Amino acid sequence: MSATQISATEEPTCQRPTRGRPRAFDACAGRQLAARRFARDGFEGVCVADLCAEMGINPPSFYAAFGSKEALFRDVLAEYVAMTSKAYAEAIEGANTPRDLRHRVLRTAVGLFTRDGGVGCMVLANLMQKGGGDPMVAYLQSILDALNDAMLTRLQALGLPLPEAEALVRTVAVAMLGLSAAARSGMDRAALDQVVDDLVP
Amino acid sequence: MSATQISATEEPTCQRPTRGRPRAFDACAGRQLAARRFARDGFEGVCVADLCAEMGINPPSFYAAFGSKEALFRDVLAEYVAMTSKAYAEAIEGANTPRDLRHRVLRTAVGLFTRDGGVGCMVLANLMQKGGGDPMVAYLQSILDALNDAMLTRLQALGLPLPEAEALVRTVAVAMLGLSAAARSGMDRAALDQVVDDLVP
DNA sequence: AGGATTGTGTAACGTGCGTTACGTAAATCT
């Protein structure tokens, strides 16, 4: 909900105004670079100076292009959520039994977590590293809640009673936390897939 | 290895010199408080000023008593590792089948993670939040490696071939990462125990 | 060409953090 949060500076497509001096760097590539770093190191683990250095720009160019560190994070997070939630939705809709849902969702998660060099989940990584009082945590948690609700609804539609469905959702959530952390720490896709098979009886 | 790292300022027992002005605060209680915060928020998520405020002291007293933030972290981490590794060793030794080992270790982990208000694992929480280049990560990883080696040895002693044993160790490691993060985010012991039962077929 | 608009580089500001200098207070030892 509250999906009317608009990018602070640019629309999703990287079109630029036709007047004035053109940019000397690729802002879209910069966003991708930032997305990778935010997923790997978390919001607090990334500093603007490093991002600027990796993009080959100076701080004023960064702020002109992205607004602020937090605005950039919100942008790449929104794009990440849009992409991944679609993948999870397909996994959930395609599941025909509770066990199948568990397996499909976890396999999908592994596929997402091992993209881009195996960096884990941007949402989970930031949830795991932030303190409870942070305002951003509420938003990250709401993203997770949406996924859990989707799983719960599907499991009930498949005939699973509520208590068992909730327990299964918790199990999948715990497994995803572990898979994300393991992917970030370097475990490769083959090993993670084997772990999923081992975790889904 | 290299176990001769000695506490920067005090021996494990909280004995104090008999001369000079006595302390106006309980350093042992302060260490416990710090241990809880380091496990919950990670090394970087704790600031010295907050610790001082919670202990009711000023920074110079903190440094006189504990040496530095990092020295205090090493101290409480060493104590935590000594305590938990004993618990894990008992779980591993008491296991009679691979499935039993898996279940015992994960149950032990849940018991440890839900102590002290459900704050997760101090080692895993800090591993998950630190970047790869950090020198402290190597030490934290070596603690994990020791646990994994102990599991691997026991599994082979139980007759499990190496590839399967390694895969099972990876599965347990991933599950522990998830359980620690879930405990930190507020999942209670009953739910976590149920998750463990669900993850151990 | 000349003005308007947008981007860039240098250099700095403010804040929060870990840490410490320094003078003062409270205990023990001779």
Add this chain to the structure above:
DNA sequence: AGATTTACGTAACGCACGTTACACAATCCT
């Protein structure tokens, strides 16, 4: 009592970080 040892409180330092002022450069519109 005086000297010595240890701890405390105030205040500050140095550094890294997010962020911005300001002057200059490059492009588009008329």
